[in-house]
Amino acid sequence: MSQVLDTPPPTTPAPAPVDPAALAARHGLSVSGARPSLLEYIRQLWARRHFITAFATAKLTAQYSQAKLGQVWQVLTPLLNAAVYYFIFGKLMGTSRGVPDYIPFLVTGVFVWTFTQSSIMAGTRAISGNLGLVRALHFPRAALPISFALQQLQQLLFSMAALVVILLSLGMPITPSWALTIPALVLQSTFNAGVAMIVARMGAKTPDIAQLMPFLLRTWMYASGVMFSISHMMAKHTHTPSWVTSALQANPGAVYIDLMRFALIDSFHGNQLPPHVWAIATGWALLAGVGGFIYFWKAEETYGRG
Structure with a gap:
């Protein structure tokens, strides 16, 4: 009888470990906020094109809502910069x-440069300055820098409407070359959006980028011939190496300004x-637009997370 009582009870085998990934797949679950494929990301972004347009228009309308002159400052600001x-x-x-x-030369340069400068500055805060929106709603985060x-x-x-008035008042004729402003603006807009996405990812991780960016942009402005003619300036300094002149003329800031002036x-x-200027402008647009989009998309899962 004592031998029966001393026999240990049979042990129940431990349950097999459950693979969380397999369990989620079995029930059709996915990681919240997971980065979609590139094609799916583009499809989601296109589906929200109306939101992007409405958001951009609303931000533009609200920008000067507290000023007495309101939207007039959209034209006055670059004009005052040009005057200075x-x-x-x-x-x-x-x-x-x-x-x-020189006056049309300068005003055109200031307006076109301001477009690039403002797009990049807005891009640095596209994510870090809209964390409430990023954390509250699920949408492709690239919509923010693109909308800015x-x-x-x-x-x-x-501003271009004011520029046209200035050109006509100074006796500039309307010529067929004015139609070239359309492809020039398309290429510059693609470039600006791409760079905005690059700095948006950088600014989301390191908000101090927004403090550094004005100094970088100011240096870039001085190297882009906004206030002077690069070709005329280099002609006066004959000792300057030819590669320096080529580099200054081929930098994207100068390229898009010169195309608009032309x-x-x-x-x-x-x-x-510069030689092959349209090829250079297209190359910069594709490099920044496509490269910036992919660079931003790769960090999609990290935006808004502390």
Whole structure:
């Protein structure tokens, strides 16, 4: 009898470990906020094109809602910048010497550069400045930097209306070359949106990028011929290596400015453009647009997470 009582009870085998991934797949579950495939991401972004347009328009409308002059500042701001640059660079520093139609030359450069500068600055805060929206709603995060770039394009179009008035008032004729502004703006918009997505990812991880960016953009502006003619300036400094001139003329900031000047200003001739300028402009647009989009998409799962 004691031998029966001393026999240990049979042990129940431990249950087999459950694979969480297999269990989720069995019940049709997926990781919340997982990055979709690139094609699926593009499809989701296209499906929200109306949101992107409406968001950009709303931001543009609200930008000067507290000012008495309202949307007039969309045109006054770049015009006032151009006036300051004209006084400092055109008059005090004499960069207007040897540049025909310097006022249209300068205003065109300021307007086109402001488009790129504002798109990039807005892109740095596209994610970090909208964390509440990013954490509350599920949508392709690329919609934010793209909408900010679209907002700056809308503002440029307002400024272009003022530029046309300036050109006509100074006796600039309307020529067939004005149609070249359309492909130039398409290429620049693609480039700006791509760079905005690049800095949006960088700014989401390191918000201090937004503090550094104005200094980088100011340096880039001085190297892009906004206030002076690069070809005319380099002609006066014959000791400058040819590769420096080529690098300055081929940088995207200068390329898109020069294309717009060539399209609108009758005295800005093709010999002032770098060789193969349209190929360079297209290459920059594709490199920044496609590369920036893929770079932003690869970090889709990280946006909004502390």
